[in-house]
Amino acid sequence: MEQELRTAATATGGLKAHSSVCFSGALIDGPRIQQLLLNCAAALESNDVTLAQQAMWVLNNIASSQGDPNQRLTSWLLRALVARVCRLCGPPGSTTTQAPAAAARERAVSVTELAEYVDLTPWHRFGFTASNGAILRAVSGSAAAAVHVVDLGVTRCMQWPTLIDMLSKRAGGPPALRITVPSARPDVPPLLGVSDEELGVRLANFAKSKGVQLEFTVVDCSSKGITSTTSSPDNKKQGPCQDLLASVLSDPASLAVRDGEALVVNCQGWIRHVAPGSRDAFLDAVRALNPCLVTVTDEDADLDSPSLASRIEGCFNFHWILFDALDTSAPRDSPRRAEHEAAVGRKIESVVGADGDESDGAERSESGARLAERMRRKGFAAVAFDEEAVGEVRRLLGEHATGWGVKREEDMLVLTWKGHGAVYTSAWTPS
8 A cells, every 4th residue: 555655646746737737647537546545544444644644645636626526526535534534633744635625615595596506417306306206196196185295305395396386287186285394404505594484485375376275384393302413523413314203203293194185205315314223213104104105315325334445435436426417517616516516525524524333423325226125124115107207307307418317227216427326216105
């Protein structure tokens, strides 16, 4: 490993003077960067801080928050590694690294700004579109006069205007719609500067314009001692997902589930914030509600290994997808692009900076294949997406760069970028 670091340091020795030449060279391509990251992880896992600092020094000469996708991703991985070293060992020497220029700046955004953020890539809209298609199909075959969606999502109801519009066009007239959201949720950027109650008013006004009767309910989690928490390495709380499991899902009265309504539980980006050891219990609580449909959308990656090296390798291979896709959809100095990358950077800090145990509060993605196995084990049966839903997804992707695609994996739909799985959406019913 030491010889590899010396070779890499020699190769990058002229980066400051000849960055345009060296950055395009084979010595600092993706595999080379990945190997440096793995060397650093191995050094940290063996408590060899000196060797880890050497690796970070080399990575610092490669990383650039304004460079190509590999350089930008490296800057966030390096930031996470530095944070981990500082937390475990104190600040490294001044020659080791400097923080990336694109530091995460959180600010409250408007609804319009959140919509623009979501629309930049199909990362979120893919799941919205596929899940809404599954929901529409499920309720179209139901005699229920009302549809009740329990929204366990991280994008603050951005999914529902499209569903409202779809329901308004249903033959025979739209059903009444109830949407229930918890007041506590994973602290996922961008942060919306609008209350849940105001969101409900806006959705109700939109629904009224479409001829859909909407009842919007916010479950007050503060009365149950639940608050939104960040999944930072220093936060040892398990977060709102576990609290919600214990205090809300296990108490149907909190959700005011009514007889005769078609109940849908929508989990969008939520499962990865539930500690792996609590996910079976979470699904047990969902199944106990006896919903007619459960939709699950999440990132198609396994980032829950106890091994730091495995988590870093997974982060590099998976998060490269969005960094590369953003390079085709936004200029390198785009503020919107910077917000997307900062949001990914927070995920990386959570995954890399955490210790890998159940109490660290970090988000832990698991692949769609593993989620499907878990769902079947907990008594759910997969519901296939019909061609109409797939067609809507393809139309959505047609509005974005040509690298985006969709594939079927068993009964799931998977959003792909250049053939790499990015986000999965699945639909389930109690078996």
